[in-house]
Amino acid sequence: MNFELTADQRAIQELTRELAEAEIVPNATSWDREHRFPDELYPKLADLGLMGVCVPEEYGGGGADFLSYVLVLEELSRADAGVGVTVAVHTSATTLPILSFGTEEQKSRFVPPLARGEQLGAFALTESGSGSDAGSLRTVAEPEADGWAITGSKQWITNGSRAGTFVLFARTDPATAGARGISCFILDAEHVRVTREEEKLGLNSSTTSDLALERAHVGRDRLLHDEDRGFRVAMATLDGGRIGIAAQALGIAQAAYDVARSYATEREQFGRRIGDFQAIQWKLADMATEIDAARLLTYRAAWLKEDGRPHTAEGAKAKLFASEMARRQTAEAIQILGGVGYTKEFPVERFYRDAKITEIYEGTSEIQRLVIARSILGRQVRVEPVQRA
Ligand code: CAA
Numbered sequence: 077m078n079f080e081l082t083a084d085q086r087a088i089q090e091l092t093r094e095l096a097e098a099e100i101v102p103n104a105t106s107w108d109r110e111h112r113f114p115d116e117l118y119p120k121l122a123d124l125g126l127m128g129v130c131v132p133e134e135y136g137g138g139g140a141d142f143l144s145y146v147l148v149l150e151e152l153s154r155a156d157a158g159v160g161v162t163v164a165v166h167t168s169a170t171t172l173p174i175l176s177f178g179t180e181e182q183k184s185r186f187v188p189p190l191a192r193g194e195q196l197g198a199f200a201l202t203e204s205g206s207g208s209d210a211g212s213l214r215t216v217a218e219p220e221a222d223g224w225a226i227t228g229s230k231q232w233i234t235n236g237s238r239a240g241t242f243v244l245f246a247r248t249d250p251a252t253a254g255a256r257g258i259s260c261f262i263l264d265a266e267h268v269r270v271t272r273e274e275e276k277l278g279l280n281s282s283t284t285s286d287l288a289l290e291r292a293h294v295g296r297d298r299l300l301h302d303e304d305r306g307f308r309v310a311m312a313t314l315d316g317g318r319i320g321i322a323a324q325a326l327g328i329a330q331a332a333y334d335v336a337r338s339y340a341t342e343r344e345q346f347g348r349r350i351g352d353f354q355a356i357q358w359k360l361a362d363m364a365t366e367i368d369a370a371r372l373l374t375y376r377a378a379w380l381k382e383d384g385r386p387h388t389a390e391g392a393k394a395k396l397f398a399s400e401m402a403r404r405q406t407a408e409a410i411q412i413l414g415g416v417g418y419t420k421e422f423p424v425e426r427f428y429r430d431a432k433i434t435e436i437y438e439g440t441s442e443i444q445r446l447v448i449a450r451s452i453l454g455r456q457v458r459v460e461p462v463q464r465a
Pocket residue numbers: 161165169199201202207208209210211232233234254255256307308309311312314315388436437438439440443446447458459
């Protein structure tokens with residue numbers, strides 16, 4: 077067992093940190109306040125190869141491993157978690173499923189523009205009536221002579237109003253309820269209409285949109301993986317995506333810890349630095365320990381995925397722990413700063429708002445526990461739908 081990052085992984089981590097400190101940190105507060113998606117940032121990330129860092133070079137990517145990608149997300153999220161989620165959904169929820177499930181034609185056609193950052197990607201699974209119960213989605217793809225006509229709506233789609241390529245799920249077999257009978261399609265921006273921009277508690281530099289599809293015509297070349305077998309694409313994609321959200325939570329918690337530690341060495345009360353009081357020392361010790369634990373879980377899950385080993389439960393554990401840790405420890409960072417932590421003078425209140433979503437998207441903490449419990453107990457903990465009269 078070797079816990080050292082490789083020279084390549086360290087170089088990618090440092091490159092991302094430098095970019096984040098120069099281009100993101102000075103702007104993150106104003107992007108948050110103005111709810112502004114920083115369109116100008118993504119070409120800069122693309123120039124450094126960070127929009128497809130773990131995509132093979134032959135498809136326009138950086139050719140690095142999955143752990144390198146996790147390091148990129150951690151560093152970006154340490155600066156601005158909105159940027160972190162934009163890159164996460166673009167990469168692990170859009171580019172990687174096309175790479176994993178696509179035909180050679182689909183991979184060479186759709187992946188290079190995504191990996192080179194010429195287009196943003198979005199993952200359209202969730203609907204108003206289908207969140208945790210992803211298998212209950214109602215968007216339909218009706219067969220046509222040369223493909224399908226897709227009709228329905230999608231909700232809370234990260235990058236929805238900026239994306240050029242969508243990985244979208246629709247029901248191809250209306251007779252089958254639940255997870256069977258769902259197919260996965262690769263769509264363009266022209267296929268969808270943005271109906272609403274969401275206002276959120278945090279992640280204000282990212283976009284979250286509702287979409288409508290009105291008999292969007294797609295050819296057979298847009299079907300990703302087998303017809304009626306798209307739910308597997310969704311689940312396998314989320315297995316990897318959840319490791320990315322764990323990295324995002326980790327980056328947010330690290331940022332909060334950095335501010336809290338520095339404040340504890342400067343702020344004086346009762347004639348001493350507050351870091352000289354054991355109450356503050358123990359908070360910092362707990363923060364450092366929990367951040368370390370989350371990092372180890374996250375890097376292990378990334379390593380398992382890179383090695384081609386099962387990582388469903390390990391990714392769920394990493395996301396569950398890292399996200400709950402980030403919510404707890406960003407709150408503790410505010411506590412260490414006291415009154416000023418609750419103001420906009422320091423970024424810890426933004427970290428606290430941003431951390432909360434990591435317990436919700438790409439599967440709530442409750443769904444992560446369900447996935448972990450199934451890995452322990454098997455199918456008997458499967459959710460059986462309630463029969464309605
Ligand atoms: N990999 C591959 N296939 C899998 C799988 C996995 N990890 N997990 C399940 N499957 C397959 C099953 O084998 C089964 O296939 P068969 O029918 O052929 O046997 C099929 O998928 C259905 O599985 P289940 O019966 O277990 O499905 P379920 O209806 O009980 O649901 C669930 C399982 C885990 C609760 C799932 O619905 C789920 O993950 N829900 C959460 C949804 C979610 O995470 N949404 C996130 C939205 S995207 C987002 O948030 C992006 C963003 O903006 C950041």
